[in-house]
Amino acid sequence: MPTLNFKGKPFVQNYHLSAPYHELIPKKDKGLSDKPKLDDNLIVHGDNLKALKALLPTYAGKVKCIYIDPPYNTGNENWVYNDNVNSPMIQDWLGKVVDRDDLTRHDKWLCMMMPRLKLLREMLQDDGSIFVSIDDNEDHHLRMLLDEVFGEDNFVATIGWQKKFSRQSDAKWFSDTYEFILVYARKKESWKLNLLPRTETQNARYTNKNNDPRGPWSPDNLVVKTYSADYDYPIKTPGGRTVTPPSGFCWRVSKQRFEELVEENRIWFGETGNNVPRLKRFLSEVQEGLVPITLWLRDFAGDTQEAVREVKNLLQTEKFDSPKPVKLLTRILEVATDKNSIILDSYAGSGTTAQAVLALNKEDGGNRRFILVECEDYADKITAERVRRVIRGVPKAKDEDLKKGLGGTFSYFELGKPIEASGILSGKNLPSYLELARYVFYTATGQDFDEKKLDEKRSFIGQTKEREVYLIYKPDVEYLKKTALTLDAARSLGPLNGKRRLVFAPAKYLDQDQLAQFRIDFSQLPFEIYKLAG
Template sequence: MTSLHFKGRVFVENFHLGVPFHELTPVRSKGLSKKASLHDNLIVEGDNLAALKALLPTYHGKVKCIYIDPPYNTGNEGWAYNDRVNSPLMKDWLGKVVDRDDLTRHDKWCCMMLPRLKLLRELMRDDGAIFVSIDDNEMHRLRCLMDDVFGEENFIATAIWQKVYAPKSSAKYFSDDHDFVLVYARDRDTWRPKPLPRTESQDAAYRNLDDDPRGPWRPNNLAARNRYSKGVYAITCPSGRVIEGPPRGSYWRVSEERLRELDQDGRIWWGKDGNNVPAPKIFLSEVKQGRVPQTLWTWQEVGTTQDSKREVVSILDFDTSEEVFITPKPSSLVRHMLSIATDKDSIVLDSFAGSGTTAQAVLALNKEDGGNRRFVLIECEDYVDNVTAERVRRVIKGVPNVKDEALREGLGGTFSYFKLGKALRKESMLDGTKLPSYERLAAYIFFTATGEEFDASKMRPERWFIGRSRNYDVFLLYAADFEQLKDMALTMDIARKLSRGTRDKLVFAPTKYLDQEFLHRYRITFQQLPFEIYETVDRLAR
């Protein structure tokens, strides 16, 4: 298989596997939800590599549509690769800010992207798709990386977004009028695009010149260029005019017999005087209700870069003269992708969130079609609160003085704000000097097993209960004392006590003394405590 080689590739190839899980700490004051939850709309503050990994327990295989708009690597963005790659040689090279003079800036960009793309793939549903904005700086390298990570058989399209409505006449060579959007499916055989709503201008091409009871139609061309063995014959029009055959180099697209059948069914238009080349009618009622997505996305349909700046400025009350710090995308562009690639209850992820355009697009589409899509946004820069989250707070509540009525009213919805917390490392918990406290182990286990926020106040250690997740009541049989721990097991007696209530139970314990049949009867899923616990117990006992 063809594969892209770049400096540093060997160091980052499997880097995503070693990234530790981090806690996600709720910051209630910054969200718009009564109770912060990882199952709400989300804004996560932090680097997206660690954040994507932290989201894995909750969102593995659940994301229907990913949109990312990573740095284009123009040499002017001032980004620095800051993943903790351990090789000292690599650290020195990778850590420097990437500018135009950096001859290895493309290698660094690939080092940054590869592990993130791998994690993004893990998060996708089998019928999911990913859309990536890019321009000519990295387009060809991105295409190779995407082929590597998603498989070239899952390539769907390269869409061209016409991002300006007028050419830049001051351009030295060519006016740069478009960006690309690369589209890949997680599995091309499973993914299908949604048809887009038909436009008024498309429907206007259908008329009913002969009052056909089947409704409006448009004439099709009878001649086609594809060779067709039954497609050469003379036709006599109702007026008596004889057409000797199709135009040179073309063929009638139906046989003589089929043309007669269509005519008998009133499906052929011969013109008002019955003298035209016959045209098969295409009825509006018989064409697909929607429109197939196209690879050319015009500014009229999805907006321009100017529209997007105006949009952000009007929502965030920026002074128009103020430089809009990032290059936002129009929310109509992201909405276009959502229309192609989401259902009403889909989860949408954007791990390079910038000004939060994706959140607005999700909420706007929900408001329009009564959907319940959810967004997950990740942003690492300082402006994550006063720009990314602030935009979302404002569009939810309503933005006065904007033209768009829905936006003025407020798009509605909630979101929870999380900050990337400490790394959860079993090694540091089980460092051999003492066993972790009940609460510390409970927090680690609850989070890594359910992906949900651990709330210590809900814990009832006297009955082993450590919390309730969306799907389970979770229990932990454990004590930070190795003498007690040695004798601890899930027994029939304990199983009976835990089995009160109708919910499924997830039980962590050193071992169990009952078989599968009883576990099933008591709706218990048994999980053995991490092996490292015993190593620590052994060390302490020595």
């Protein structure tokens, strides 16, 4: 497979593995939940590389649908957010990771995207998918990068979205009216697209001109182009006219099948009984829904103007220049999620994805959940504020549901310190028990950490099919200096239940026989955290 090369690639292609894990700090006053928790709807304020890494222990393999709308790299720096890779945050990150100064704008953008896409892929369920908005600036690079990260066989489609209706008369060349949404499945063979609900307009095409007891129907063409002499025969209409297919065409069915269809009253010869015959397609027999097409016009999926209006109506004073319309996100959710899906948007902006999730849940009684990540300071004032308002209700909204409030909760988190083995060793920036437990459990077992199973008193942090995992730790240097896995501590792990026990502690005072007696595999903090990983 041809692959894309860009400067900096060797430095970033495995960066997602070595990027440090950061603590997630709950901010109760910014969320709308009694108790902030990770299995709630989430808004995380911070760089998405760090945020995704921090969410990985809880959400790896759990997300059904990812929508991202990353900076398009237009070079336009006058927006509320920097639409290019020269933002101080990305510059700083590139400096640390890539450390070379001959990168072009496109190299930088690709360096920024690659590790993030790799983390996003790890978040997806086997039957999950990712939808990525993009325009001409990076579309061609992105397609190749996605081929590399997700596998070219998992490419599903490029959707063309009509972002603008009116012509821009001052455009230098073409006035661009659409952009793209690239769709990839995690594993295409396990992925199924939902059919779209039929609309009233589509159903209105079905009428019942002859009061057929089978209900409304629509006349369909009986003539086809793929010629077969067997299907080319004269038909006598009830009014006495003889009709034949136009030259080079034939009927869709054989003579015998045609006669059966007439018997079944499935052929329509028009009001007079003298028209060219048509096939009656009954509404009750057409598919439950419609196969989505790849051209999404504004009637179907909204446009940019509509999106700007939506944000303005909701936030009044706050300005956000490049939102997507709720309708566009709703379409994506309709085709790519079910009622219990988790949806991730790691370039959240004004939080459109959250509103679409809450609105669709309200409409169809679903329990979808969203995870949003936004790095800019407006994560609270714009992203979370929009979500708070749509949950509580927007008095001036035209939409009745929105007026009353869509309901729901969300928890707001910020990124804390990185958890680094060297930090534990030096006693600086020690993570909390919960944070280290989440990190250790996931890194050592590769499985999801469940906070509810944690029992700090027993040092128990979770179990897999084969082993129980224990962590003897406190964020206190003095405690760590003098604490070890002792005989008493081994006894206090409780009765053996056939599983091996993986115990993390700063030291051990047990010999190999004693470890074997208690079926303990010992891992010394901090360096052996990785012992069983990968």
